[in-house]
Amino acid sequence: MEQDSQRFLKVMRGLMRPIVRTLIARGVTAPAFYKLLKSVYVEIAHDAFRIGSEPPTDSRITLLTGVHRRDVRAILSQGGERWESARAKSAMFATVLGQWMARADYRDDTGAPRPLPRTAESGPSFEALVRAINTDIRPRTVLDELLRQGLVTEDAEGRLRISDTARRGPASDADRLVFFAANVGDHIAAASENLMAEDPPFFERAVFYNRLPSEAVDRIEDRARTLSQDLLETLNAESLSQRAADTTPEDGTERYRLGIYFYREADTPAQEPTRDDGGDKN
Known part of the structure; x- marks a missing residue:
């Protein structure tokens, strides 16, 4: 179990890099993020790791998360800041x-x-x-x-x-933040479920190439935008039709999100930290 945790932490390092870059750009310091992360740990343990219908005790949440019981009690008494x-x-x-x-x-x-x-x-x-x-x-x-x-x-x-x-997409900063959280959150939720399940339940695919000329990536990106927009508009129309045909609103208990993204960058090896860079070599 310990070995699995350490292996997953190595993966998380790469996953967290763009998130931390955004946090720094938004003026969120490490202590502020730690405080938020601790509260989310407690909320998830309380909501998702119940035994039957009973919520876990403060002691069990401490065991699951490593957050001190005193802090668990304080976080749960405050309630989460809902969005x-x-x-x-x-x-x-x-x-x-x-x-x-x-x-x-x-x-x-x-x-x-x-x-x-x-x-x-x-x-x-x-x-x-x-x-x-x-x-x-x-x-x-x-x-x-x-x-x-x-x-x-x-x-x-x-x-x-x-x-x-x-x-x-949305033009205002507030709405962009909401969709950032919703889109990235649902993508990570789908990927997490696939990672934890023996039979991955969600469709998740990607195509990726390196060593391509910039002009070639320009053409591929243009094509991807056209195909993706067509797909989204088609599914939007079909979903609206399905909901209009539903004569029993009480059956409408599920939601879905299909997201598409395109990311590109210069194909250069990542620079490893050196002592001159302020990093450390192991």
């Missing part, structure tokens, strides 16, 4: 844009999202679209935020259009 409200807000904007692009009555003859009036007595309108998704949020509130972020534009005739930037 569901921020996630729900960003998901609302994404749902409005997604249904605008996918619903047949909101697309033109070419299949592109049609320009919409703010309101209309009959037929498609932005207000009708938002009301069909959520009646608790004012359409004007949603529109103001989409306009502010540049995800929707309004022409001289007052018609609303989805901007080209909307296809690249």
